[in-house]
Amino acid sequence: MQAVLKARQAAVWWAGLEFRERRAHLLNWKRVIAARSDELAAVIHEETGKPIGDALLEIMLAVEHLDWAARNASRVLRRRRVRSGLLAADQGAALEYRPLGVIGVIGPWNYPVYTPLGSVSYALAAGNAVVFKPSEHTPRTGEWLASAWRDAVGHPVLQVVTGDGAAGAALVEAGVDKIAFTGSAATGRTVMAACARSLTPVVIEGGGKDAMIVAADADLDAAAKAAAFGGFGNAGQTCAGVERVYVERSVYPDFLARLAAIAENIQPGDDGPYGRMTVPAQVDIVRGHVDDALARGGKKVVGGPESIKPPYVFPVVLAEVPEDSSAMTDETFGPTVVVNPVDSLDEAVSLANSSRYGLAASIFSADRPRALTIARRLRTGAASINSVLGFAGVPALPFGGVGDSGFGRVHGADGLREFSRPQSVTWRRLKAPMDVMSLSRDPAVLDRAVRIFKMRHARGAMPRSQDHRDA
Ligand code: NAD
Numbered sequence: 001m002q003a004v005l006k007a008r009q010a011a012v013w014w015a016g017l018e019f020r021e022r023r024a025h026l027l028n029w030k031r032v033i034a035a036r037s038d039e040l041a042a043v044i045h046e047e048t049g050k051p052i053g054d055a056l057l058e059i060m061l062a063v064e065h066l067d068w069a070a071r072n073a074s075r076v077l078r079r080r081r082v083r084s085g086l087l088a089a090d091q092g093a094a095l096e097y098r099p100l101g102v103i104g105v106i107g108p109w110n111y112p113v114y115t116p117l118g119s120v121s122y123a124l125a126a127g128n129a130v131v132f133k134p135s136e137h138t139p140r141t142g143e144w145l146a147s148a149w150r151d152a153v154g155h156p157v158l159q160v161v162t163g164d165g166a167a168g169a170a171l172v173e174a175g176v177d178k179i180a181f182t183g184s185a186a187t188g189r190t191v192m193a194a195c196a197r198s199l200t201p202v203v204i205e206g207g208g209k210d211a212m213i214v215a216a217d218a219d220l221d222a223a224a225k226a227a228a229f230g231g232f233g234n235a236g237q238t239c240a241g242v243e244r245v246y247v248e249r250s251v252y253p254d255f256l257a258r259l260a261a262i263a264e265n266i267q268p269g270d271d272g273p274y275g276r277m278t279v280p281a282q283v284d285i286v287r288g289h290v291d292d293a294l295a296r297g298g299k300k301v302v303g304g305p306e307s308i309k310p311p312y313v314f315p316v317v318l319a320e321v322p323e324d325s326s327a328m329t330d331e332t333f334g335p336t337v338v339v340n341p342v343d344s345l346d347e348a349v350s351l352a353n354s355s356r357y358g359l360a361a362s363i364f365s366a367d368r369p370r371a372l373t374i375a376r377r378l379r380t381g382a383a384s385i386n387s388v389l390g391f392a393g394v395p396a397l398p399f400g401g402v403g404d405s406g407f408g409r410v411h412g413a414d415g416l417r418e419f420s421r422p423q424s425v426t427w428r429r430l431k432a433p434m435d436v437m438s439l440s441r442d443p444a445v446l447d448r449a450v451r452i453f454k455m456r457h458a459r460g461a462m463p464r465s466q467d468h469r470d471a
Contacts, residue, residue: 001174003131003159007102010157011129015099019074026070026125029152033145034063040144044112047138049276049311050234061393062114062121065411068395069125076413077126077420086456090432097420099127101177106168106191108183109278110237110333112138113145114392118399118410119180119203120145120158123419129157133171135183136164137279169194176200178419182239183207184331185357185404203408203418205400207331208239208359211352212388213374214255215345215365216248222386223364224258230362230388231337232266232315235274237282239405240360242388243332245339246348252341256301256319259339263302263315274335276311283310286334293318293327293338301339323351331357345374353379358402362388381405 014022033040041055048055077097084093103123107116112134120130134142139162146160161167165187172179172194181191182205195202212230214223230242247255268274277283287308294304298321307314316336321327327338342348352361360382365371368385375383381401384390391397398414400406409418434445 001131001161001170003161004102004104004171004174004176006156007129007131007159010155011099011101013155014124014129014157015101015127017127019078022125022127023070023073025153026066026121029149030063030066030070032148032152033059033066036148037063040113040141040148043140043144044138045270045275047141048109048112048278049270050278051271051273051275054234054274058111058114062117064393065114065395066117066121069121069416072396072413073125073127073416076416084426086452088426090428090430090435091426092429093424093426096423096425097126097417098423100419100421101128103128103130103419104171104174104176104179105130105132106171106179106181106183107132107134107138107142108239109135109137110234110239112141115182115205115239116142117145118205118415119182119419122410122415123178123180124158126416126419128177128419130159131171131174131176132158132160133168134160134162136162136167139163172200173198178202180408180410180419181205185406188406203400203410204406205239205408205410206359206404206406207333207357208241208401208405209243209329209331209355209357210240210360210362210380211244211246211348211355212242212362212364213345213348213352214245214247214251215363215367215370216250217366218251218364219366219386220251220255220258224255224262226362226364226386226388227259227337227339228262228266228315232263232335233274235268235277235313236286236335237278237333238389240382240389240392241333242337242362244328244352244355245337246342246351247339248345248348249341249343252339256317256339259337260302260317263317263337266315268312268314268335277313277334280310282333283308283313285330286313286332286336289325289327289330289332289334290316290318290336293321293325296322296325298322298325298327298338323354329355345370349374349377353377356404359405360384360389360391360401362390379403381409 044055079096142160149158179202185206188204299319302317362384363371371385382391398409398412400409
């Protein structure tokens with residue numbers, strides 16, 4: 001692939017720069033994006049249908065991450081001395097994070113700037129060149145970012161190739177040094193299988209089925225507002241959006257009433273709180289989930305199949321939906337929220353964790369220590385307490401999931417290291433006091449080394465008691 005060949009040459013120049021030089025280029029790019037953000041927001045709006053305000057918010061978040069990656073790469077990745085330890089006391093030791101080379105980034109359409117830049121910015125800041133394949137639904141947004149790069153930096157360190165899945169597959173086969181894929185778990189599996197053939201490492205940022213847990217002591221107004229924002233915002237097309245809500249039974253009717261009052265008053269539209277569904281096929285998935293939930297005995301609280309008026313889907317709130325319905329097991333990716341009652345927070349945790357996805361979750365409770373304990377028990381890559389998506393705007397925090405939500409991390413120090421190769425270097429700094437790493441080693445030296453080894457590591461060893469063995 002021509003773009004990868006060009007990127008490989010540009011990568012040599014880019015990797016050879018000092019951190020501060022790369023930082024200057026990245027900050028130039030950032031300034032161009034920020035200065036022309038209205039223009040970029042218009043492109044996002046045309047391609048995805050999201051309101052201009054949401055597009056601007058997305059750009060603001062993405063730029064915050066770009067700025068952080070540019071400013072922190074040196075601190076996180078630069079060479080550092082490490083202790084060599086007793087066994088290798090004769091060696092000096094240092095660790096350095098080197099660039100991988102060329103990173104292939106494959107992006108989705110729902111946040112066509114924020115999501116891919118989570119990989120692109122951190123990969124560039126770590127000293128790699130990038131070939132970015134945006135979603136076939138948002139090619140002009142991708143091209144806009146590359147053209148802003150050309151204006152700011154010039155060298156083809158960031159390039160964009162457009163096309164559908166076939167273009168993505170070609171990029172995976174093009175001999176890049178790592179693939180950063182964001183999209184559905186199903187495509188993630190295909191991408192990973194292709195990467196396996198060449199042992200190309202891969203980051204998978206997959207979908208989600210995020211749960212919100214509402215404790216009886218929660219601020220119900222705040223929880224309902226957050227459920228509406230997390231569930232309906234961006235027409236529900238958010239990987240870490242709220243799709244399931246588990247509410248303690250004593251406050252369940254009250255919470256439902258407050259969420260319903262918000263949902264009933266939402267009118268999607270170009271200037272509305274959210275816009276059209278970006279991809280027509282997604283409307284069918286949403287319809288399928290709503291129909292299945294109702295057919296299995298779920299209750300309509302706000303809207304239902306009649307809320308689906310393509311290209312818009314009005315908010316849908318369903319209650320008491322069986323846990324095995326597709327609306328609870330699969331990613332809906334539409335402005336629908338299912339709210340189910342639970343008898344305890346333990347039950348809420350167990351239901352939240354029963355999903356094959358594990359991207360993020362939110363917990364509403366007045367008791368922060370208890371909420372933190374719940375967060376630790378959740379099988380997710382992120383959790384927000386008394387807010388939704390709180391982590392998205394904190395560049396220092398890594399982002400990624402478990403299970404069908406994928407693996408690997410973008411953002412934060414972990415995101416920079418994800419696109420780096422740790423290189424360990426040692427150097428002989430003095431004559432070894434006990435040279436055991438030699439074919440001609442003196443047996444007396446090995447004896448002494450073994451004595452010291454046992455003193456250090458075997459002292460205090462207790463044979464397991466008879467009782468223990470029988471247990
Ligand atoms: P998708 O899986 O259909 O496509 C994602 C990208 O993969 C597109 O660019 C597509 O062209 C490309 N692609 C398709 N087939 C390919 C192949 N065989 N080889 C290589 N590339 C291929 O996903 P989508 O519908 O564009 O995006 C929505 C999904 O993305 C949702 O599941 C959402 O939750 C997820 N998502 C996850 C995150 C995250 O950070 N975890 C962020 C945003 C979106």
